Amino acid sequence: MDASLLTIQPASPEPIYRQIVEQLRRLIASGQLHAGELLPSVRDVAGFHAINPMTVSRAYGLAESEGLLERLRGKGMAVASNGHATHSQSQRLALLDPQLSAVAQHARELELSADAVMRRLHKLMGDSK
Amino acid sequence: MDASLLTIQPASPEPIYRQIVEQLRRLIASGQLHAGELLPSVRDVAGFHAINPMTVSRAYGLAESEGLLERLRGKGMAVASNGHATHSQSQRLALLDPQLSAVAQHARELELSADAVMRRLHKLMGDSK
Amino acid sequence: MDASLLTIQPASPEPIYRQIVEQLRRLIASGQLHAGELLPSVRDVAGFHAINPMTVSRAYGLAESEGLLERLRGKGMAVASNGHATHSQSQRLALLDPQLSAVAQHARELELSADAVMRRLHKLMGDSK
Amino acid sequence: MDASLLTIQPASPEPIYRQIVEQLRRLIASGQLHAGELLPSVRDVAGFHAINPMTVSRAYGLAESEGLLERLRGKGMAVASNGHATHSQSQRLALLDPQLSAVAQHARELELSADAVMRRLHKLMGDSK
DNA sequence: GTGGTCTAGACCACG
């Protein structure tokens, strides 16, 4: 894996270290990071994105305590081989549920139809490809 | 308007005052709160939801400074009568865009198809009705 | 709870933040900290033990992510009310198992009898009261 | 001595080199390794346990600097013949003291009686025989 | 080379 795979948005209200953890969670769940794969070093990620190494270290540490990553002493952090990788589609969808529930509630408050919301979402997902 | 119309989730990472402001924004944009309508007092909202009155006051103050609400001396806060209410559908959809963009990005990281995500969203929007 | 209840050994190889978390785990499991009880603030603990507030904050954060503590926004950290508190004696004993297993293995390597080890342990536990 | 006599737990938080040194200390103190006995080569130990040779070398070096081992030029490392071997029982018990003190403190924090802890320890020492 | 810990201090967000 390359440090450039991670996307960091420093201006986001979401803390950087959590952005990293959640991206890792998704990339691992989808198999884009496969079990055993070595992650870029803390210093590489920090240098590439111009953030503090401790911020990256904090993210890696959290991901480890969640069982997403494991520490190979002297080598770095690797994707854990605990079955967290390559979830089924329904498992991956479940990761989106909290966000989608919020969207559903907000749409209701806005009195928007499911069709209108979905057309908009479809457009955004097409654009992003 | 009744204090029970607002939904507060004290355990959410979203700060309470922002939950209130954003809900007001959506309820006003959709016309569920109409211009001139009087809001429940800070004390009522705070008492009903068992939250700190200062939090409600802060939300009302922010909403006022955005032009969503206006302060009627001696009567309380009311929905502003300056055209913020009853947005068009496209304006209301725009309020959902940031969230939908995030959903799109996360879906990409999870390698989920637009169809699968939309089916899930459709189900959630149906359920919530 | 008072900041003086925690014991910090800065010279120990065990990191300070983990000393705190594990002590909290034991004090909660034994009911010496009861569910809902407010912990001393990060700044109080840091000041009392002359350590960096971030170190304490890190410990509290970890304890929260383990479900031991919960954040009361604006009030501080409190012992979680998730049933982690007041474990049965067998549950509390289980928390000592890893250490006791290591003791057992080391005693074997030292060719020490169970009786000799236990007499020593009994003396130490008596002294500490 | 055979490389298989050492027990290595790569996943333990205890560093590997220290696991080796402390095991050597205990095996020598108890006379299971006798003075003058030749140890397996760095390469053998590293190969057998699939760990880095440098780690084994570091452990041997530390043990030598402590006087546990001595370097026989051209032959390898051997158990030192300077009275470190076959300690008395009280000397061997002293090697366990730091661990037992920690157990005593944790038991106090868990409000466990000396009897309960000792029954558990007795069971573990019996099992491991 | 790897990650981990701690400090000192600034600044923010929340109630």
Add this chain to the structure above:
DNA sequence: GTGGTCTAGACCACA
């Protein structure tokens, strides 16, 4: 008042 985030930099431990 509370905790949270981030930075900059030093130092350590491990392989």
